[in-house]
Amino acid sequence: MKPTFKILFALLVLFSLELKAQKVDEAYVQKIKDFTTDERFLPKSLLDIVDHPSIPSPLKHFGHIIGTEGIVHRTSEIYGYYQKLAESSPLVHMQEMGRTEEDRPFYLIVIGNQESMDRLDHYKDQLAKLADARKTSPEQAEQIIMDSKPVYYVSAGMHATEMGAPEMLMELAYRLVTSDANDINAIRENVITVINPVSEPDGWDKQVDWYFRYTKGREKFDDGFPRSTPYWAKYVFHDNNRDGLQVSQEITKSIFKGFFEFHPTVMLDLHESVPLLYISTGTGPYNEFVDPITQSEWQVMGNHDVAEVSAQGMPGAFTWAFYDGWWPGYGIWVANNHNSNGRFYETYGNAGADTYLRDYSTAKFAGDLASSKEWYRPDPATPLVYWSFRNNINYTQVGVIASLYYAATNGQLLLRNFYKKGYNSIEKGKKEGPKAFTIAKEQRDPAMVAYLANQLKVQGIEVHENDSHYVVLSEQPYRNLLVSLLTPQSYPKEAKYPPYDAIAWTLPYLYGVNVEAKEEVDFDVSSLKMLTEDAVYEGKISGSGNTYILPYHAQNTVLPALYSLKKDNKNAEISILTKETEIGGQTYGAGSLILKKVNADQASKIASGFGLDLESSNANISSDDLKTVNLPRVAVYHTWYNSQDEGWTRYTFEERGIPYTSIDKDDLKAGGLKSKFDVIIMPRIRGNAKNFVNGVDKKFGPMPFTKTAEFPSHGFPASTNDMTGGPGFMGVDNLRKFGEEGGVIISFDNMSAILAELGIASELSPVSTSGLFHPGSIIRAKARKSDSPVLYGFGESFQLFRGNGPLLQTDKYNRDLMLVQYGFDPLKDEVEYDGHIMGMPEREKVEKREKNEKNPDYVIAGMVRNEQEIVGHGSVFSLPLGKGTVVAFTFDPLHRYLNHHDSPMVWNALINWDKLRK
Structure with missing residues (x-):
């Protein structure tokens, strides 16, 4: 054995001995027992937390364990703990992923073995190659898979009142870095774990303040007192998990940024609502544009996690009976929409760190009592439970570890499926229609046309253009999402269970933009240019004269343009046509605007800044057809x-x-x-x-x-x-x-x-x-x-x-x-009566429409x-x-x-x- 290898071997032996010599932190374990209310809620797998000599546990860092009665942490404290882990261990990497509306940071925490951390960029590149089957053949994919690791993304704290998971993830991160338990070691060696510790930091800090200000120590959970702060983020409350199509809020932008950087093989979002632990698969109907592989993975992984929780003797884990699997606009659906796998948990939560007697004896999901024994709930809990913050943390942590372990032992399968889903999407683009979508740039509201093109780009969909159209070719990795966004949805009327959210999202209809689906590509593809920058429609000014006419077609940017004009020029005169009017030989519809005392620069700002076409004219306009616009307060x-x-x-x-x-x-x-x-x-x-x-x-x-x-x-x-x-x-x-x-x-x-x-x-x-x-x-x-x-x-x-x-x-x-x-x-009372009316002469009958009309x-x-x-x-x-x-x-x-x-x-x-x- 060469000297260098001898040294490396000796270091590995020493590291192994150090891990095996590590003792269990008995004080931490005792506190876990103290704060868990029932032995069946106490998994033995969590009672081996390590007392590490140089990496601080939450107990050593905070002075109390995760799940302590009455204690939750603000984002600065949570981020501070992860920063300490990153400073103490080379197996932890912490990176900023943007800022919230209130300028708090979003972070991702990356954890893996030393080899994973040393080659992190390499593994990200490998997954990016698997994400695009146009660049990677099946044969090349197999070689890449053999030199890749699945990335498993776990997020928490999207909904501020769901307070267990952001706390739990700190303890989980410590375990992933320090524990030598077989499952944890397998996860560390074979998976790159990416943790989004607090998805919505603004809402989290408001809720932590709310808990300490108002709800901590209340005697009953269901006493009518509001458990939530009135605001979470600056704009969006619970709908921060309904922004995956708009990508308008900073939380969603951060999630999308993380996805396209890491291409996670699986994304797991941790929530709290139903008892005791729901592991998502949904009742269906499933979204028609999610690859069958993903739908099958939902079942396999859901049942695997339920089995693992049940194997530890913990009651109340179930799958299937909650949620459907149809609407693609949830945050975590960035995974399902892009050939990955998006899942979520719902753990029972108390909107804080207090213990309550919780009664869910009348709660039903998919028609069954939540405490009933079913094929999808093999071991129900009692209809009333004395539920603590630590119980919540135990359940979520055991489930997440089980799910990570599945990825650790099935990594090649998950990676192969990830590649195969993108490959399937491209093949559908080649063989099935529509083969392309064309979007004329000149439409009723050209600014919305540009907006649609940009929204497709935000989703990772490639958009091309020529002088007159935006063109989207179907032969690309996210073809299924493309077709889903641009064609009508047909939700089955006979669905047994009601949908979980909205059931239609056809963007052309929602935006008022005409899109043509092409069953065949009947144009010159080589003439197209990839749209790399944001599409912008710059309005045009035609004609000559001192009066500007804005033809109105219910464009979204007209009102803000008028406010902007009056802000720049208080003397500008704005009038509106109250009926269809001919001016200078051209007909303008009601609502068209006449702008006077506006200079050329101001008109140009309206046209270019708001995507509005203006026509300048010296024609006389009858005052009878005009009314002055007084912009409202x-x-x-x-x-x-x-x-x-x-x-x-x-x-x-x-x-x-x-x-x-x-x-x-x-x-x-x-x-x-x-x-x-x-x-x-x-x-x-x-x-x-x-x-x-x-x-x-x-x-x-x-x-x-x-x-x-x-x-x-x-x-x-x-x-x-x-x-x-x-x-x-x-x-x-x-x-x-x-x-x-x-x-x-x-x-x-x-x-x-x-x-x-x-x-x-x-x-x-x-x-x-x-x-x-x-x-x-x-x-x-x-x-x-x-x-x-x-x-x-x-x-x-x-x-x-x-x-x-x-x-x-x-x-x-x-x-x-x-x-x-x-x-x-x-309405029935508006249908004209066509029979005889006594006292009136017989009327001539109006011909009814043909039945087929x-x-x-x-x-x-x-x-x-x-x-x-x-x-x-x-x-x-x-x-x-x-x-x-x-x-x-x-x-x-x-x-x-x-x-x-x-x-x-x-x-x-x-x-x-x-x-x-x-």
């Missing part, structure tokens, strides 16, 4: 008990560049609203009029949400000295006065039903339906009053995105208040059951309120920054706020 209302959709509204306004003021219950109670605002936006909220009027129960008050030295993360994005209570009837009356004095109230979805219940939208009444089931689908709507300013730029019929929102209607004599209806057929299908993408119950009912209403107006939407036109085609109805209402009452 806008308020967006938020409650303190449900900030989800208000956050999306704020994000949309800020992203579009539309100024607004955020208001709450105290502003309504203070009154004088019309002196401050012209329009108040009332976003969708949950609940009913009682919830809106009363807000958070005053028996819990006062409850400040203010930034203090002790609770530094509170007070943003809104602050109050007392969250409890609502606007009360005084605030409701002040809101009514705002409308009566000439203000405009715009309500979305369930908020419209609340205003109807409160009598502010008094002409509206709820409609009782039997069996209508309308999960988020794209449907057809018909204009009832196409001359309404709210519908400027829209045709006689168009598509909308609608979920299970309220169904409202007016009395028959008030149907002129309905601007838009769902579907094309009339029928209106287009109501559903464009998704599924609606018993659609006859909704067709003919109103989707948008314009209701008088004194001198003002209520514009009531029975869907959300600003849903999750997705349905951009629908949102110009809101922008129309803002542009024309003082012209809605003709």
